[in-house]
Amino acid sequence: MQQLGTDAFLRIESVVKDFGDFRAVDNVSLEVARGEIFALLGSSGCGKSTLLRLLAGFEAPTAGRIVLDGQDLAGQPPYARPVNMMFQSYALFPHLTVWENIAFGLRRDRLPRAKIAQRVEEMLQLTQLGRFAQRKPHQLSGGQQQRVALARSLAKRPRLLLLDEPLGALDKKLREQTQLELVNILKSVGVTCVMVTHDQEEAMTMASRIAVMSEGRLLQVGPPADVYETPGTRFVADFIGNVNLMDGRITVDEPDRVVVECADVTHHIGHGITGYAGMPVTVALRPEKISIGAAPPSGTQGFNQVQGRVAALSYFGSFTLYHLQLASGAVLKVNVENEDRHAEGPAVGELVWAHWRPTAQVVLTQ
Ligand code: ATP
Incomplete structure (x- = not known):
């Protein structure tokens, strides 16, 4: 308390x-x-x-x-x-x-x-x-x-x-x-x-x-x-706001390098929860903390990024919500702010890369 x-x-x-x-x-x-x-x-x-x-x-x-x-x-x-x-x-x-x-x-x-x-x-x-x-x-x-x-x-x-x-x-x-x-x-x-x-x-x-x-x-x-x-x-992450929840397992648990393997994504989380290798966890990732682009950013070593196809998009004025279909069939929700009304985002059917920073993710054990 x-x-x-x-x-x-x-x-x-x-x-x-x-x-x-x-x-x-x-x-x-x-x-x-x-x-x-x-x-x-x-x-x-x-x-x-x-x-x-x-x-x-x-x-x-x-x-x-x-x-x-x-x-x-x-x-x-x-x-x-x-x-x-x-x-x-x-x-x-x-x-x-x-x-x-x-x-x-x-x-x-x-x-x-x-x-x-x-x-x-x-x-x-x-x-x-x-x-x-x-x-x-x-x-x-x-x-x-x-x-x-x-x-x-x-x-x-x-x-x-x-x-x-x-x-x-x-x-x-x-x-x-x-x-x-x-x-x-x-x-x-x-x-x-x-x-x-x-x-x-x-x-x-x-x-x-x-x-x-x-x-x-x-x-x-x-x-x-x-x-x-x-x-x-998991309950609180899901109850407060919109969230992507990805189930996986901790594969590396060094003090400054924690890796969680999920079906579509290898998450690299920058801070340590040591002693939990092999533990099943859920990674929570808010849609507005994800960016999308035509190619993955350089230097990510394949972490915290995933390719997906735009399955649907909804325009909400200040932002657009994208539903990206991932290889496993799971959907990743991404909010893209509409800063410039002339900028055109990806259309339904296009393949894009989603990526985010290590600190954007929260590892949940329950
Ligand atoms: P809501 O938002 O629908 O009002 P709540 O979170 O405020 O829900 P409560 O009214 O506190 O919920 O009820 C919690 C639980 O206790 C419910 O399952 C309800 O059926 C039960 N409950 C509440 N009052 C009584 C009562 N006098 N006798 C028996 N069960 C009750």
Whole structure:
């Protein structure tokens, strides 16, 4: 586990959650720093919402502890925790105005009337909803409803904010716009935030660190760039971004020269993992780290290059994705940036050479 030490505001310690004989959360340990935006990422059913519900207090852990700012939350009901959760559906009250929706929790807590008014005005300003204060939720756009839900969940000044697919109800374009807006709001109030999403781009855009979950376990935790550049497992490499995965065997394992033989490619990896000759491994290679040309570059001694025929290409504006058919029948995906719109790339059916640097590859043992 990545230890934050004294900075940790939230500590999840060896938490397990069983539903009958099904283990939804399997021995998860995690630390989140004060003021951090942290994302739990994983495919449907991996246990990320259950972990969020454990933090909120809607579920109790079967084993383990959750500690917030030094205080064990065991036995504390949701309403007594300094924690608030914003749901994907927003759960706004349809018959109440924006103003009343934001004030709802504060009224329930019996805050003085003047205090409520002041807090609601603050939230309206923060989320730029001032001119919609008297509207009902159905008179708002999806993005505006999302901001009302956020304003309502921040009004009580929670110390920990939980976001369950916060932008899940918005269309793609609006989602992208709203991601940075949401981060700015969260940063300006300085709240610690754990969000759940299945959208990796969203997690990578919004969070300072992400955790990839699968089958109830945390597979990898780290800043988005670290998880993307140095995935620790085949699952993580495949889940975050696009990747070529090539199975092979380590044939040379000298300290400064590791060679992995795969069906189509002999990979030369510049750094040592000694003592593993003969071991089956997977080499992960991102499509944008591969170049293509009519001939292989000189001086490669046959390493980190392969010839393939263009089987398909897809134009994505800023780059073109090539599918190269290799001798074994495997497909190598290559992204070529479209820097110069006049430059013509290879066409379907052409034979090309793909090549990459030793540092572009990651060797995975699991
Ligand atoms: P999604 O993205 O689809 O919401 P998730 O990763 O958030 O998925 P969870 O909702 O945490 O997944 O569920 C994890 C697993 O636990 C699922 O297999 C689910 O069926 C199971 N589960 C969740 N809640 C319960 C419950 N109350 N009783 C029994 N099983 C449950």
